[in-house]
Amino acid sequence: METFLVSFTFIIMSAIRIQTPLTIGALGGMFSEKSGVVNIAIEGLMLTGAFMAVVVSYVTGNAFFGVLGGVAAGTALSFVHALVSIRYKGNQTISGTAINILAASMTVYLMRLIFKTEGITPPVTKLPAWGIGNFSFNPVVYLSFLLVPVSWFVIYKTRFGLHIRAVGEHPQAADTMGIKVEKVRYLAVMISGALSGLAGSYLSLGDGDTFQRNMTSGRGFMALAVLIIGKWHPISIFIAAFLFALADAFQISIATVINIPNQITAMIPYVVTLIVLAGLIGKSVAPAAVGKPYNKGER
Amino acid sequence: MSQIAKKFEGVLTAATSVMMALLIGSIVLLVSGINPIAAYKALMFGAFGNLRNLFDTLGRATPIIFTGLAIGFAFRGGMFNIGAEGQLAAGALCAAIVGYALKVPMIIHLPVSIMAGMAGGMAWAAIPAVLRAKKGVHEVISTIMMNYVAIHLGGFMIEKLRTNEMPQTPDVLPTARLLKVSEISQAIKNTNLNLGFVIAVVCAVVLFIVINKTVFGYELRAMGFSPLAAEDAGISINKKIITVMLLSGMLAGLAGTERVLGVHRTYLSGISTNYGFEGIAVALLAKNNPVGIIFSAILFGALSSGGQYMSFETNASVDIVGIIQGLIILFAAISQAGEFMNFKRLFQSGKTTLPKAGEENVKGGK
Numbered sequence: 001m002e003t004f005l006v007s008f009t010f011i012i013m014s015a016i017r018i019q020t021p022l023t024i025g026a027l028g029g030m031f032s033e034k035s036g037v038v039n040i041a042i043e044g045l046m047l048t049g050a051f052m053a054v055v056v057s058y059v060t061g062n063a064f065f066g067v068l069g070g071v072a073a074g075t076a077l078s079f080v081h082a083l084v085s086i087r088y089k090g091n092q093t094i095s096g097t098a099i100n101i102l103a104a105s106m107t108v109y110l111m112r113l114i115f116k117t118e119g120i121t122p123p124v125t126k127l128p129a130w131g132i133g134n135f136s137f138n139p140v141v142y143l144s145f146l147l148v149p150v151s152w153f154v155i156y157k158t159r160f161g162l163h164i165r166a167v168g169e170h171p172q173a174a175d176t177m178g179i180k181v182e183k184v185r186y187l188a189v190m191i192s193g194a195l196s197g198l199a200g201s202y203l204s205l206g207d208g209d210t211f212q213r214n215m216t217s218g219r220g221f222m223a224l225a226v227l228i229i230g231k232w233h234p235i236s237i238f239i240a241a242f243l244f245a246l247a248d249a250f251q252i253s254i255a256t257v258i259n260i261p262n263q264i265t266a267m268i269p270y271v272v273t274l275i276v277l278a279g280l281i282g283k284s285v286a287p288a289a290v291g292k293p294y295n296k297g298e299r
Numbered sequence: 300m301s302q303i304a305k306k307f308e309g310v311l312t313a314a315t316s317v318m319m320a321l322l323i324g325s326i327v328l329l330v331s332g333i334n335p336i337a338a339y340k341a342l343m344f345g346a347f348g349n350l351r352n353l354f355d356t357l358g359r360a361t362p363i364i365f366t367g368l369a370i371g372f373a374f375r376g377g378m379f380n381i382g383a384e385g386q387l388a389a390g391a392l393c394a395a396i397v398g399y400a401l402k403v404p405m406i407i408h409l410p411v412s413i414m415a416g417m418a419g420g421m422a423w424a425a426i427p428a429v430l431r432a433k434k435g436v437h438e439v440i441s442t443i444m445m446n447y448v449a450i451h452l453g454g455f456m457i458e459k460l461r462t463n464e465m466p467q468t469p470d471v472l473p474t475a476r477l478l479k480v481s482e483i484s485q486a487i488k489n490t491n492l493n494l495g496f497v498i499a500v501v502c503a504v505v506l507f508i509v510i511n512k513t514v515f516g517y518e519l520r521a522m523g524f525s526p527l528a529a530e531d532a533g534i535s536i537n538k539k540i541i542t543v544m545l546l547s548g549m550l551a552g553l554a555g556t557e558r559v560l561g562v563h564r565t566y567l568s569g570i571s572t573n574y575g576f577e578g579i580a581v582a583l584l585a586k587n588n589p590v591g592i593i594f595s596a597i598l599f600g601a602l603s604s605g606g607q608y609m610s611f612e613t614n615a616s617v618d619i620v621g622i623i624q625g626l627i628i629l630f631a632a633i634s635q636a637g638e639f640m641n642f643k644r645l646f647q648s649g650k651t652t653l654p655k656a657g658e659e660n661v662k663g664g665k
Binding site: 084088093095098102105112222223251261273278293 | 327331377381426430434437438439440441443444445446447448452454455458545576577579584585616617618619620621622624625626627628629631632633635636
């Protein structure tokens with residue numbers, strides 16, 4: 001019974017950690033896509049955020065500045081995505097793919113330049129853990145819980161949120177109402193960059209204390225999946241991220257107990273997600289104008 | 300706009316993207332204290348400078364032609380197959396197992412192994428296909444999940460089947476191997492170019508004909524352009540979704556087959572070095588045109604083989620090539636939209652042409 005309780009707490013604790021970058025990344029993607037701009041660049045934005053967080057923490061010796069650096073880098077790179085998608089009306093999937101490729105190479109290029117290493121940076125000051133005894137997490141974990149209601153409030157209860165939804169569902173109508181479609185989309189995409197950068201900072205300064213080549217290893221795409229499973233809604237996104245995290249934490253803990261090859265247990269969270277998708281959740285409907293550049297005068 | 304001018308436009312936008320990317324790349328090189336002209340000369344030589352380098356470029360392009368075709372074909376039907384990575388692994392695994400386990404003459408063994416690889420990729424795409432058609436599950440999520448399952452399954456099978464300390468499946472028998480050029484001539488060493496390249500080109504040409512000259516292709520383009528209108532016209536969308544995804548998975552499976560039967564002659568973990576995602580870039584750069592994909596894949600192969608030579612010759616880091624690849628795609632997104640430089644206006648066309656089916660739907664991929 002006691003071991004059961006121990007592993008139960010272990011699972012919950014790890015799930016809380018695993019959901020952090022997924023929830024934050026997916027919430028970021030939500031802002032962008034709610035405004036009508038597809039964001040498959042979460043992966044690259046996260047990676048850039050993770051890298052810059054380490055650089056700033058390395059230079060200043062302060063992990064909180066590091067996180068700010070990660071957020072700033074994510075925001076800056078997302079501006080490129082916004083520029084291509086909104087100003088030049090480029091294909092948003094192509095732009096996102098480009099950002100992902102760019103981020104993967106740029107981070108390694110800069111790592112060589114700044115740290116003179118290729119695979120992994122030297123350890124830097126990491127985020128502290130706050131809490132009581134075993135129940136302690138770094139501040140970004142708490143922030144992830146806070147961001148869920150805050151995002152919900154912003155999207156559904158503020159003027160800005162109304163504008164985001166309006167330009168994502170029906171930009172022509174929004175324009176007629178006097179909403180600056182492009183400006184709202186720029187802001188939304190950059191919020192998504194900031195949050196992806198935050199998620200990345202969690203990986204490099206919260207989970208560990210180094211940056212490694214391609215350290216996001218697909219978490220940005222998982223966040224994208226969480227966003228779609230969560231049907232572009234903050235609360236559902238959180239539930240989706242947490243369920244996935246629980247399944248992942250569960251497979252990590254049983255791999256140590258039961259004699260099953262760990263490659264098989266590692267499949268559990270992904271198979272469970274597929275089954276959940278097939279059985280429980282119906283069609284997810286994206287914001288109506290997602291992916292379409294806005295042209296004035298076109299209807 | 301005349302047909303020729305229209306075709307030319309695609310090449311022109313791609314060429315502009317490459318030039319712009321190289322321009323910014325040269326700034327990056329300058330910043331890191333490297334002479335860009337020397338670096339690009341080395342890049343060109345490494346990519347096309349002699350027969351070996353050319354063959355190396357084509358060898359590196361081969362898997363990306365397959366994944367590019369897989370993804371471009373799905374895009375044409377309005378679907379975003381982000382799971383080429385997993386389908387590749389599944390195909391590779393099946394080809395590897397049939398390639399070592401079966402003991403029959405080459406004339407049977409090789410085709411059967413190739414078909415096994417195709418079937419593996421197909422099977423891996425079948426689950427997302429059915430989920431999409433029957434349950435409306437978004438293929439972006441399901442194919443991402445299938446990627447992870449494939450990678451772990453591959454790792455598990457390696458553990459099950461390995462015969463020595465090397466983490467890989469037993470070697471594919473000589474009767475199931477695709478011939479490498481380095482096995483014909485001693486003069487051409489260290490390149491992975493094999494018969495798979497020919498298969499890739501044939502696939503591209505066949506796909507081009509299927510998309511542009513057949514009823515199936517017409518219906519596919521109609522579906523990519525507007526699923527609702529296609530359904531009204533009597534096209535069975537759900538059946539098409541399944542067919543397109545299965546064929547897409549088959550092509551991705553061939554990428555894995557080529558790697559196993561032609562290059563490594565075994566299944567090993569990390570068999571795909573991001574081919575699934577490079578395939579997205581290559582398909583988008585070629586606007587999902589199968590013949591165009593051959594060339595955009597060769598461009599990526601050239602950057603990869605040339606980049607290695609460049610970093611060896613000039614001390615420029617290999618990652619600059621990745622930066623250039625990313626920039627090419629970024630500029631392609633801009634120039635294909637025609638807002639930055641209007642090539643249509645350049646050709647003095649007053650007529651507005653309808654966007655080609657598929658292109659429109661790729662935007663967003665949802």
